[in-house]
Amino acid sequence: MSTGPDVTQESVALTFFNDEEARTVQAIAERIIPGSGEDAGATEAGVVYYIDRALSGVSTDLQVVYRLGLRALDQLCRAEHGASVAELGPDTQDELVRRFLGPEQGEAAPGLMFGPEDQLAGVDLSVVGRLLTIIREHTVEGYFCDPVYGGNRGAIGWKLVGFPGAHWGYTAEQMAPGFDGRSIPIKTLSDLRRELRDLPANETFYRNERG
C-alpha cells in the first residue's frame, strides 16, 4: 500500500462490511464500472471503501438492505454456481448483474423486476434487486466523489471524464471556446483546504487570475 501522505485515503480497512461482503461488493461495482486498458474501473477507484464508510457513517439506514441482500445474493450464487460472487468470472458476474439491473442498455427499470413473492433457490430476489440498484448508485458516487470520501482514489474517475475537480474558479481564458479543459490540473478539496489561509478578501477575489 501507499506510504504517501494520504494514508487514510488509501486504507483498505473496513468499517462495516466483513471481508467476504467487501469482495462481493467490489466485484459487482467492477461490473458496473469495469476497468480495461487505460480506463480505470471501480476497484482501482476504491469504490468499495466509499460504500463501506457511507454505511458505517451517513447511510446507516441502508445497512440492513446490504446485509440481507448480500446474504441472499451469496446463497443464490452458491446454489447456482457453487461459488461466491467474487470467485465467478466476469462474464458470469455480468449475467448475474443483468438479471437484477436489466441489460446494460435499454429501457428496463432497474430494481423493479422482482416482487417480494419472487423466490429462486429459496432466496428472496426482491431484496437482491433493491441491493443491486443501490450498489449501482453507490458505485457512481464512489467513482466520482472527492477522494476525501474514500473513493475516486488518485482522482481516476475525474481523469476518465475530464473533470478537473474542486477549483476556486476559472479564468476567462479557460472558459473561452476551444480551450483544452484536460490541461487544467486536477485539484481536490484537500488541495483547497491547504490554500484556504492564502485566499484574498472577497472584495478582490473576483479577479480570479490565479488559475
Next chain:
Amino acid sequence: MSATRYDAIVVGAGAAGAVVAAELAQDGMRVLCLDKGPRYSTEDFRLKHDEIRYYARGALVPSMRTDPLTWREKTADGEADIPSWAAGPLGTANPLHLPPSLGTGGGTIHWGGACWRFRESEFRMRSTIEERLGADALPEGHTLVDWPITYADLEPYYDRVEWELGISGRGSNILDKPDQNENPWEAPRARDYPMPPLRQSTADIRFAEACSRLGYHPFRTSAAIASEPFKGRSGCTYCGFCHGYPCHVDAKTSTHVAALPAGVASGNLEIRDHCRVWRVNRTNDGSRVTGVSYFGPGGESVDVEADQVILACYALENARLLLASGINRNGQVGKHLMTHAFGFFMGITPEASNPYMGTLVASTSIEDFSGELVHEYDRSVLWGAPIISWPGDYQPIEIVHSMPATAPRWGAGFRDWMRDNYERVWSMYSQTANIPTQDTYVDLDPRRRDPWGQPALRMTHGWGEHDERGVEFLLGIKRKIANEMGLTSWWEETTKPSYHLSTHEVGTHRMGEDPATSVVDVFGRSHECENLFVIGGGQFPSYHGYNPTETIWAMAYLTADHILGRPLMTSPVTVHHSPVLAAPRREESHAH
C-alpha cells in the same frame, strides 16, 4: 438574555423573510427571526466544492424524515402517500431536493440565481387569454385570476431589488438607454442593472448564435450573482459548483449575506436558528395574532409574543402553518397551487463545452415565445415562456443522473459514455406553470405527522392537458435550436413530468382585494388576522414562465414599506397598465 416579546416576529430567514426582517430592524423595530435550519456564515461554505455533500447527500435541504410531504394526483385518488417521484436513486426520498434549503438564506443559498422581472401581461394573464383566445379558452374548473396590482406598481421595487441586493444583467427597454434593446419584449425599466452580465460559457455562445440565425432575439439572462465586486461581496469566480451549492465567495445573492447583515448591524434583529415554529397563536376571538410557538433545538416548546407576525417560510410551509394553526376562515388557504414543469432538454455539442465551469445562469435566453407572444405561433397554447440556455455548472454525478434513457446504465458502455460525453454536455430548459384548478391545492394530511407530532402537508396536483401543450410547443422550438446548433444528439424530458415539486411552488395563500376569495391583501396582510402577514410566492394569483424570486423580493420590500408606513415607491416608466396602489380606491379598500 433572550426576550419573549418583540415588535415583530419573522418566521423563515429565506428570500422574503430576511429582506423584511432586515428592513424592519433597520427602521428601529425589535425583530425576532426564527428559522428551523442553521444560521450560516461564509466560512461554512469555503469548501463547498463537494458533489457528495451537497448533491448526493443534500446537506442543505429538508428530509422526508423531518419534513414529510405526501402527494396524490387528484382528490378522487383518495389517500396520499410519500411520492414515488421524490425517491432518489437510493430509493429513500432522503434527501428531498425539491423544497428549498433550510437555514438563513433559505432557498437563496442553493438556488441558481435566475432573476427575472415578470412582463406586463403576466399580471393580467387571465384577461389577456380571454381577450385573445376567447372566454372559454381556459379549462373547466380553472381558478385563474388577474393580479390585483400591475407591473407599474412593482417596477420601482424590482429596481430596488436589483440595486440593493445586487443583480447582474443587461436590460432592454430602459428609459435612459434607448439603443440597448436586445430583448424587444422586456417590460420597461427606469434603469439598467447595477452590474454587467456574467461571463458566458462556451456552449452558450453557440446557443446565442443559433438563435440569431433562426431569427429569434437572444439576450443575456439576468442573474442574482455579482459579476464584479458588490457591497463587499466578490464577483463570481465561475467555480462551477453553483446551483444546489452555497457560494464560497458570497458572489451569489443569498439573503444571509445580501440582506441579513444590515439588519443584524442595526442591533435590533435577533436570529434564532434550529427553531421550528409549529403554531401561530391568536387572541380568543381569532382576529389578531399574539405570537408563535416553536420547538427549540432541544425539542422544548417555547412561546414568543409580538405585535406583528410575518410568515415567510415558503408557499408550502406558510400554508401548512396557517392550516395547522386553524387560520383558514374562508377556506382559501392552500388553494390554487401552481408549480413549474421544466422541459429539460440536454444534448451533446460538437466541441468541448467544459460544463464544469461557470454557472447555469451565465447564459442566454429568448423571449420570442413568452406569455401571450406564443399565440402568434400557436393558439392552442395558453401561455408561453422563455427558452433558457443552461451552459455550465454540471458535475459528473449529476450528469450520470441526466443521461438519456437509451444510454448504457452499467458496464463498459456506461463508463465509455461518461468518458466520451461528459465534456460536451449542454442543456436548455423552459418553465411553464400549471393552470390552477379546483384540484390543485395543498392541505393537511389526515394520516401522517412529523417527528414533533405536527400534521404533514398533503399535495394534490396533476398536470393538465393545457400544461402539457405548453411544454410540447416549446419542445418543438428547442429541437429547431438543437439542430441549428449542430448538437450531435439530444434527449428530452417528457411533456408530463413525473415530479410535482420544482422549488417554484406558488399561489397557496393568494393575494387579492376580496377577503372572501383570497388569503392576504397586496401587502401580504392576512384578511383574517389584521396583524399577521403571510408573504412569498404563495401570494401569486397566477404563474408564468419565470423564476419567482425577484418578484418575491419586490413584494417583500412592498410589505416592509407598508408595515413601516413609508410612502410607496413610484416609477417613471411609461406602461400599458397604470399602477393601482397609489389610487384612492386602494385606501378605501383598506378601511374595512
